[in-house]
Amino acid sequence: MAGIDDVDLPDLSHESNDAGAPALLTGANTSEAEVKHTAQDLEAVFDVPVTVSAVLGKSAMEVSHLLKLAKGTIVELDRKVGEAIDIYVNDRLVARGEVVLVEDRLGVTMTEIIKAGQN
Numbered sequence: 001m002a003g004i005d006d007v008d009l010p011d012l013s014h015e016s017n018d019a020g021a022p023a024l025l026t027g028a029n030t031s032e033a034e035v036k037h038t039a040q041d042l043e044a045v046f047d048v049p050v051t052v053s054a055v056l057g058k059s060a061m062e063v064s065h066l067l068k069l070a071k072g073t074i075v076e077l078d079r080k081v082g083e084a085i086d087i088y089v090n091d092r093l094v095a096r097g098e099v100v101l102v103e104d105r106l107g108v109t110m111t112e113i114i115k116a117g118q119n
Contacts, residue, residue, distance in 0.1 A: 053088040054097070054108045084111060 057077025069075070079085070084096040087108060096112040 050089050051091070054099075055086040055088065056099070
């Protein structure tokens with residue numbers, strides 16, 4: 001990825017504040033001479049495999065109907081045309097996006113990042 005080394009990351013140090021709690025947990029600012037962290041600092045996890053899934057929609061059906069599906073059968077999904085799709089990483093919803101065409105393949109572009117606890 002181009003420009004991956006210029007991404008600023010928050011300080012993840014475990015410095016403590018006056019109450020003894022880590023600064024990261026309390027939101028306390030560290031000194032002005034703080035070192036900037038970049039994506040390059042995460043190099044140790046670059047090779048960790050993850051599963052990414054883009055869910056266009058869902059449909060429920062009985063096994064008897066499932067067994068009758070053939071080439072060309074249309075399965076109606078619970079989404080409308082143009083509605084955002086869900087993007088999962090390791091079975092956890094992390095973003096919503098849109099389907100795009102890249103040359104002769106389908107791709108996904110993220111339009112919204114989902115924060116923890118927000119669904």
